[in-house]
Amino acid sequence: MPNKDTEALPDLQFEREQLLEEQVIASFDGAPDDRTRYLLQSLVHHLHGFVREVRLTSREWDTAIMFLTEVGHITTDWRQEFILLSDVLGISMQTIGVNSPSSASTTEATVFGPFFVSDAPLIELGGDIGEGGKGEPCWVSGSVRGPDGTPVRNARIEVWEADDDGMYDVQRDGGQTYGRAHLFSDDAGEYRFWGLTPTPYPIPHDGPVGRLLEMVDRSPYRASHLHFMVTAEDYRPLVTHIFVDGDPYLATDSVFGVKESLVKTFVHHPAGTPTPDGREIPTSWSEVRFDIVLASLA
Structure with a gap:
């Protein structure tokens, strides 16, 4: 039901609501940290504005509190429901956009997601992150460069992805690690590894x-993707994905993570086709190139 017309409120009601908002904002005036004070006062202003604009009912607020309580209860070490909530509301992507100024010369950032693991194993260039995971092998290669084209050597490249069932290793019992690793670019800024051809999956x-998604008739599916996090001295850290051209969920990705520049062509090969590194693969396989351009810190 649409909100009631706030302009039709009696003057006394409007003044009381305005006064409460001002009192709450003023309660943070003594915060010693300027940024903290600014964040809290702005938050109060926008939250009170929302409540007043939509004329939020007590029942609706109780429902919201219970919803957030459930989000907290289901959150575990490996499942961060608050990140999922941030993702599906587009807040994660908006925050990334604010903190990653657009540049035509550098690789675009996208959502971090809830399934990163900081102690992923190290693999050598050309190694396999997909061992133990279900799916079609995929040869991933590319370069890491600065905005002026300078090769970035020894860049740390974290990669992680789901398997063909749409499951990350941390979602399975048994503690097996697959679909994730870190590696380093070579002296020419090049990198390469074997992974799995990305497939769509639901969050x-x-x-x-x-x-919440079901209630508003939204799909939980993410477009097929492979995660990257790239860090190097003198450059801004980059968190991004690549997506599969032609994927049916590119336009409806549940966390709004798709950017046109990150949609890549995955070339598929039949079984028996020679691979770039001479590996013998008895099944079909794919390959993709992703050249990464980092933004300078300066």
Whole structure:
């Protein structure tokens, strides 16, 4: 139901609501840190503005509190429901956009996601991150360069992805690691590894965030993607994905992570086709190139 016309409120009601907002904002005046004070006062201003604009009912607010409580209860060491909520509301992508100024010369950033693991194993160039995961092998190669084209040597490249079932290793029992690793670019800024051809999968939707999507008839599916996090001295850290051209969920990615510049062509090869590194693969396989351009810190 649309909100009631706030302009039709009696003057006394409007003044009381305005006064409460001002009192709450003023309560943070003594915060010793300027940034903290600014963040809290701006938050109060926008939250009160929302409540007043939509004329939020007590029942609706109680429902929201219970929803957030459920989000907290389902969150674990490996499942961060609050990140999922941030993702499906587009807040994660908006925050990334604010902190990653657009540049035509550098690789665009996108969402971090809830399944990163900081202690992923090290692999050599040309190694395999997909061992133990279900899916079609995929040869991934590319370069890491600065905005002026300078090769970035020894850049740390973290990669992680789901398997053909749409599951990350941390979602499975047994503690097996697959679909994730880190490696370093060579002296020419080049990198290469074997992974799995990305496939679409739903974000975890058996909890409150999933019910929210169902209630508003939104799909929980993410477009097929492979995660990257790249760090190097003198350059801004980059968190990004690449997406599969032709994927049916590119336009409806549940976390708004797709950017046109990150959609790449995955070339598929039949079984028996020679691979770039001479590896013998008894099944079909794919390959993709992703050249990364980092933004300078200066």
